[in-house]
Amino acid sequence: MRAGLAFAAGVAAFHLFPVMPSWWMVALPTLLFAVLAWRLVWLRLPFACLLGVFWAQLHACAVLCEPFPDDLARAPLLLEGRIASIPVETGYATRFLFQVERTLQNTNPIPFQGLVRLSWYKGAPALKAGERWRLPVRLKPRHGYANPGGFDFDRWLFERGVKATGHLRHGEGLERLDAGAGPYWLDRWRQGIADHLARVLGDARTLGLVQALAIGETSGFNPEDWEILTLTGTSHLVAISGLNVGMIAGVFLVLARWLWSRSVRLTLALAAPRAGALAGILAALVYAGLAGFSVSTQRALVMLAVVLGASFWRRTLRPYHALMLALVGILALDPGAVLSYGFWLSFAAVALLLFNLGQRLPSRDLWTRWGRAQWAVTIGLLPLLLSMFGRVSLIAPLVNLVAVPFFSLLLPLVLIASLASLIPGCAWPLVLTAELLGWCMDGLAWLATVPWAAATLPAPPPWVWGVSAIGVMLLLAPRGLPGRWLGLMLLLPLVAIDPPVPAPGEVWFTLLDIGQGLAAVARTSEGTLVFDTGPGFTSGFNTGSAVVAPFLLHQGIDHIDRLVVSHADRDHAGGLRGLVERIAFDHLQSGEPTELDLPGATSCQAGDGWTWSGVSFLFLHPEDGGARGNNASCVLRIETGGRSILLTGDVEQGVERRLVERLGSKLRSDILVVGHHGSATSTSGEFLHAVAPGLVLFSAGYANHFGFPAQMVRERVAGQGIGAFNTAIEGAVEIRLGADGTIVGPRGWRGQAGRLWTHRPGRGE
Numbered sequence: 001m002r003a004g005l006a007f008a009a010g011v012a013a014f015h016l017f018p019v020m021p022s023w024w025m026v027a028l029p030t031l032l033f034a035v036l037a038w039r040l041v042w043l044r045l046p047f048a049c050l051l052g053v054f055w056a057q058l059h060a061c062a063v064l065c066e067p068f069p070d071d072l073a074r075a076p077l078l079l080e081g082r083i084a085s086i087p088v089e090t091g092y093a094t095r096f097l098f099q100v101e102r103t104l105q106n107t108n109p110i111p112f113q114g115l116v117r118l119s120w121y122k123g124a125p126a127l128k129a130g131e132r133w134r135l136p137v138r139l140k141p142r143h144g145y146a147n148p149g150g151f152d153f154d155r156w157l158f159e160r161g162v163k164a165t166g167h168l169r170h171g172e173g174l175e176r177l178d179a180g181a182g183p184y185w186l187d188r189w190r191q192g193i194a195d196h197l198a199r200v201l202g203d204a205r206t207l208g209l210v211q212a213l214a215i216g217e218t219s220g221f222n223p224e225d226w227e228i229l230t231l232t233g234t235s236h237l238v239a240i241s242g243l244n245v246g247m248i249a250g251v252f253l254v255l256a257r258w259l260w261s262r263s264v265r266l267t268l269a270l271a272a273p274r275a276g277a278l279a280g281i282l283a284a285l286v287y288a289g290l291a292g293f294s295v296s297t298q299r300a301l302v303m304l305a306v307v308l309g310a311s312f313w314r315r316t317l318r319p320y321h322a323l324m325l326a327l328v329g330i331l332a333l334d335p336g337a338v339l340s341y342g343f344w345l346s347f348a349a350v351a352l353l354l355f356n357l358g359q360r361l362p363s364r365d366l367w368t369r370w371g372r373a374q375w376a377v378t379i380g381l382l383p384l385l386l387s388m389f390g391r392v393s394l395i396a397p398l399v400n401l402v403a404v405p406f407f408s409l410l411l412p413l414v415l416i417a418s419l420a421s422l423i424p425g426c427a428w429p430l431v432l433t434a435e436l437l438g439w440c441m442d443g444l445a446w447l448a449t450v451p452w453a454a455a456t457l458p459a460p461p462p463w464v465w466g467v468s469a470i471g472v473m474l475l476l477a478p479r480g481l482p483g484r485w486l487g488l489m490l491l492l493p494l495v496a497i498d499p500p501v502p503a504p505g506e507v508w509f510t511l512l513d514i515g516q517g518l519a520a521v522a523r524t525s526e527g528t529l530v531f532d533t534g535p536g537f538t539s540g541f542n543t544g545s546a547v548v549a550p551f552l553l554h555q556g557i558d559h560i561d562r563l564v565v566s567h568a569d570r571d572h573a574g575g576l577r578g579l580v581e582r583i584a585f586d587h588l589q590s591g592e593p594t595e596l597d598l599p600g601a602t603s604c605q606a607g608d609g610w611t612w613s614g615v616s617f618l619f620l621h622p623e624d625g626g627a628r629g630n631n632a633s634c635v636l637r638i639e640t641g642g643r644s645i646l647l648t649g650d651v652e653q654g655v656e657r658r659l660v661e662r663l664g665s666k667l668r669s670d671i672l673v674v675g676h677h678g679s680a681t682s683t684s685g686e687f688l689h690a691v692a693p694g695l696v697l698f699s700a701g702y703a704n705h706f707g708f709p710a711q712m713v714r715e716r717v718a719g720q721g722i723g724a725f726n727t728a729i730e731g732a733v734e735i736r737l738g739a740d741g742t743i744v745g746p747r748g749w750r751g752q753a754g755r756l757w758t759h760r761p762g763r764g765e
Contacts, residue, residue, distance in 0.1 A: 001321060003048040006326040010052020011335045020064050020756045021057065030054045046259060060756065068112060068164035070761055073140040073703035078104040078173045080134050082182055086191045086292075088219040091366060092538050094124040097162070099136070108726030114163040117142075117529060121167060125693035129188045130181030136173045139166035140703045143759045145513045146731025146750040149390065149459065149554025158757035159339045166213045190215050190292055197418065200427045206437045210430070212238045213414045216291030217381060223540065225441065231448040233396025237247040237407045244301035247408050248287045248415075249308070249620055253280030277308040296342045302329040303350075310418040319354050323347070341388050352380035356476040374401050376476055383468040386494065390553060391456040395447060403444075410437070450508040457495065464493045501525055505614035505739025507640050511673060512551060513727040513749070514543040516701030516708070517571035520647065520673065522549065522638055526612035527561035528552070530585075532648055536574025544575025549582040551732075561612075565606060566633040566649030568595035571677075591622055591632035591649070604634035615640040620663065621655060630676060631655050638667060641741040644668075646691060648675040648682070656687035664690065670743065671735060674717075678709020678726075685716055695723045695735075695746065702728040702761060729761050 018021040033047040085097035098118050103110040116139060120127075141164055144153020157165070181188035189642075194217050201207045208220025218238070229235040237244075249699040257276030260266050266275070284304050288297035303326040309315075310322065327347060330337050339342045356376035393399075414437075417429040447453065471490025474483065501523070502508050508523040508557045514534030522529040530552075534543030552560070563585045565573045574594060580598070593601035609618035621635035633649025646669035648656075656675070659667060672693040675682035677700045696717050709726065718726050725733050730748025737743055750758060 001324045002045060004324040005434075005543045006045045006048035007052040007055075008327055008331055009340075010049035010054075011050075011331045013049070014056035014060070014335075015055045015338055015755070017756050018754055020060065023057075026050070026054050026057050052331070055332070056338075057533075058367070059335045061759030063161050063163060063181060064756065066114070066163075067110070068114075068116075068139060070141060070143045072105070072110070072112075073548060074138045075105060076169060076171060076706065077110070077137055077139060078134060079116070079137055080104075080132070080177070082132045082178075082184060083127055083129050084184060084187070086129050086187055086217060086219075087124075089124075090539060092121065092612070093167075094120040094127060096120075096127060096129075096726070097160075098133075100353070102140070110162075115161045115166045116166060117157065117162050118165075119167040128179070128181070130180065130184035130193050131176060132178035132180070134173055134175045134177055136169050136171035137166045138169050139164040141759050143702045143761070143762075145515065145543075145547055146748075146753070147513050147547055147551050148510075148732060148749060148753070149550040152552070154758050155339060159336055186289060187292060189215065190290060193290070193418070194647060196422070197430075199433055200421050200430055204434050204438075206434045206441065209238055209437050209441065210414060210418070210434055211759065213244070213411060214290065214418045216294060223459070228441065228445050228448045230391075231393055231395075231453045232444045234397045234399060234403050234444060237403060244288055244411060245284050245297055245304065247411055249280040249284040249304055250710050251412055253277065253285035253308075256280070259483060274312050274314075278312040281308045296346070297339075298333060299326070299330050299337070299343065299346055301334070302326045305329075323350055323354065344384060344388075347379050348381060348384055352376050352472075352476065355473070356380070371401060379475055380472050382491075383465055383472060383494065386457055387465055390550070391454055393454045395450060395453050399444070399447060406440075410440075434756070456553050456558075458499045459554050460493060460497050460499070461481045464497060468494050481763065501556075501737070502736075505640055507615045507645075507737045509638070509645055509671075509735045509737065510551070511697050511699055511727060511733045512543075512547055513731045514547050514575070514699070515728075516677065517543065517574070518566070518649070518673075518677070518699045518702045519543060519548050519575065520699075521548070522617075522645075523557070524612040524615045526615075528557050528559070529562045529564065529617065530560050530579070531564045532566050532572045532649070533563075533575035533579050535571040536576075536578065542575040544579040544580075545578030545582055546575075548579050552583055558583060562587045562589070562610070562617075564588075564634055564636065565590040565596060565601075566647075567630065568592040568632075569629070569650065572633075572649065589634065591627065591634045592629075600733075604636075606635075620659060620667075621651060627655075630681075633675075635659065638737075640737050641739045643670045643741055643743055645671040645673070645737070646693070647673045650676040650679075650682070652676065652681045653684045653687070656682065656684055660686055660690045667691050668738075670694050674709065674713070675699050676708075677706075677708070678713045680710040680712055683713050683716065688716060688720060690723075693722055695725065697733055698724065698726040698728070699747070700726060700728045704728070 027140060030047070030050040033043055033050050037043040037047040056523045069204045079098065079100050080102040081098050081100040083096050084099040087094050087096040096118060098116050100113050102537065103112040118135070118137060123675050142154055142157040142162055144151070191723070193215050194211050197211055197214065197402055198207060201210060208218070208222070208225065211217045211220050226235065229238060236725070253276040257272045260275040261272040281304055284301055288301050303322070306322045306325045306329070353373055353376055354537045357373065374397045413433055417433040420426045421430040467490050471487040473486030475629045477484055502525050504525050506524065512519045512521065512534070517535040518532040520531040522531065530548065533548055536542035536544070552558070560583055565576055565588070567590065576596060576598065588598065588601045589604040590596055590601055591604060593603050604619045604622070606619055606621050606623045609616065611617070616639045618637050619634055620624040620637055620723030622632055630650035630652055631654065633651045635649060635651060637643045652675070667690045670693060672691050675698050678698045698709045714724070725746050726749060727733060729750070731750030733748055735743065735745035750760065754760065
């Protein structure tokens with residue numbers, strides 16, 4: 001058991017490395033300890049730990065050792081390979097994984113193979129998993145936004161073995177080479193089931209829910225439904241996970257055991273408990289196959305195989321030993337599973353139940369035992385959920401108290417109705433089941449409207465997680481242990497400790513990484529300013545809700561004192577609606593207030609401004625309301641302690657010229673957020689000379705198709721000896737101006753919080 005823990009610790013430790021270690025640094029110590037541990041028993045645990053590190057590196061190398069080259073980002077390429085997942089139609093594009101077998105550039109072969117994620121935006125035909133295609137594409141290395149409190153897209157892609165992302169381009173070479181399923185026959189089978197369910201249920205609201213329960217396909221879920229499930233703590237019920245696999249295994253185990261025991265001949269051949277265990281694991285195997293053997297189902301299968309295998313072979317297995325065998329089995333199968341939140345939540349939940357219930361005499365009351373289990377899981381996972389998501393459902397214990405047993409009955413019903421629908425004229429059971437699921441979703445939607453349904457907390461200092469974990473263990477310990485009440489005291493730091501805030505006269509400025517657009521946050525001790533909200537897309541995704549709001553909540557900010565949208569272009573105002581749906585604001589100003597379609601917006605005017613705790617905010621443009629588009633952008637100067645930051649939105653060189661003529665040396669600023677993302681239409685030499693910054697910041701998307709920042713602008717900045725940071729390279733950029741004139745930073749989040757899977761443009765993986 002200790003060796004298993006050491007192996008697991010080694011696997012986890014490897015994924016904390018900021019960069020991929022060299023092979024000799026891991027392989028040589030592992031080999032040395034392997035030789036020494038043969039004789040020295042006390043070295044066996046360190047050897048197991050090193051073995052875990054080596055095994056994790058071997059697995060990660062499949063993705064990291066031969067990455068997609070940076071210099072081929074957005075280059076026209078021709079790929080040959082197979083569709084490696086069920087294609088997902090979103091209404092504006094079809095997305096799928098593609099296993100690249102051959103890569104060509106101008107008919108020249110490129111040494112790149114591996115898994116890529118593609119989007120087919122226009123005119124996509126009906127695609128099938130396993131089909132072999134030749135596709136003209138543009139790719140770029142896996143690269144997501146990098147912001148404090150934000151979703152780590154690089155990690156998400158690395159978990160799935162994806163080396164690059166891209167889209168199809170217009171060009172010659174598009175051809176279906178083979179319509180067969182090849183090695184992806186299971187995905188083709190699952191896709192056929194998903195298509196059948198879609199034909200039967202049509203545009204039913206619960207189609208996505210039925211597909212999720214039947215085959216683990218959650219692409220049909222819309223963001224609103226996911227939010228409902230998150231707020232009520234029931235998202236674990238609707239995707240094929242350990243709980244669902246366990247339900248099916250349990251149903252078949254009990255049913256097979258009962259039926260088997262009815263026959264004397266069968267019982268003499270094989271004991272009913274052993275027959276039940278065999279039926280349970282076979283049912284779990286088939287159901288996991290329906291889910292495409294996802295990571296969560298793999299975990300469940302390994303755990304069930306350990307437990308039911310012990311039952312079949314009549315071996316006494318201690319619960320913690322079973323848990324440890326499952327842990328080692330999963331990490332041996334897939335070391336990258338440690339990056340999955342579900343991995344930690346599922347193992348932690350089982351360990352908590354064993355710790356809390358295994359030390360007590362069993363209660364005869366089923367509901368008492370079930371309620372105690374819900375209490376143990378809710379309290380025990382609280383620190384873990386907050387550390388991962390920053391939010392936890394407060395009503396989850398009560399909801400799951402009813403929802404889990406109810407879904408335990410619904411799940412077999414969904415499967416039986418889905419099978420029955422294959423018989424001509426027997427679609428009505430599935431339709432009725434879908435209606436029943438719709439009523440369930442309506443009930444959860446009503447519960448999600450409760451104001452206190454969920455709590456969102458800012459990120460506390462790291463030591464708080466350790467203290468809260470000790471508090472949880474005390475609260476769940478047996479009643480006879482003295483001092484259990486101290487557990488509540490140790491949980492208090494989770495809600496009592498606030499993140500640090502700027503001192504009076506300080507301004508903490510963060511230029512967020514939102515791709516091709518602009519969003520910045522300036523914090524003082526008295527108020528918070530958000531300048532622009534980043535882009536919004538036709539898919540419904542917007543950086544206001546996906547990047548800006550999570551950053552603010554991560555910093556403990558649940559209210560915006562002033563919201564400035566420089567102008568109404570989509571890359572600056574596209575995230576506005578998503579942001580204000582999550583976080584309230586007091587004042588909204590813009591260079592184009594009437595274009596925002598949001599009541600209460602007022603114009604920003606040159607000369608207007610305000611002061612927060614000694615920090616001055618002053619608008620320098622527009623002078624009147626006649627400008628439109630880029631030149632209507634609000635130009636804002638932030639100053640404290642003799643230091644200043646200038647934000648220019650998208651103003652072009654004509655406006656820059658007028659600003660120089662009108663303000664002259666008053667434009668001087670230490671930090672300039674370059675206009676229009678570094679476009680050649682802005683940041684003239686005259687304007688740059690007048691501002692005379694020591695640092696310029698570019699807000700641009702990585703490998704964007706505009707080519708921003710423009711080469712001439714970068715050369716102009718470098719020619720004047722000015723330092724430059726680009727969010728496409730550095731991620732979110734943080735700078736702090738002190739009341740005494742000090743400047744701390746800049747610090748890029750991609751380098752500060754990067755891990756071995758983090759893409760570092762121009763510097764390899």
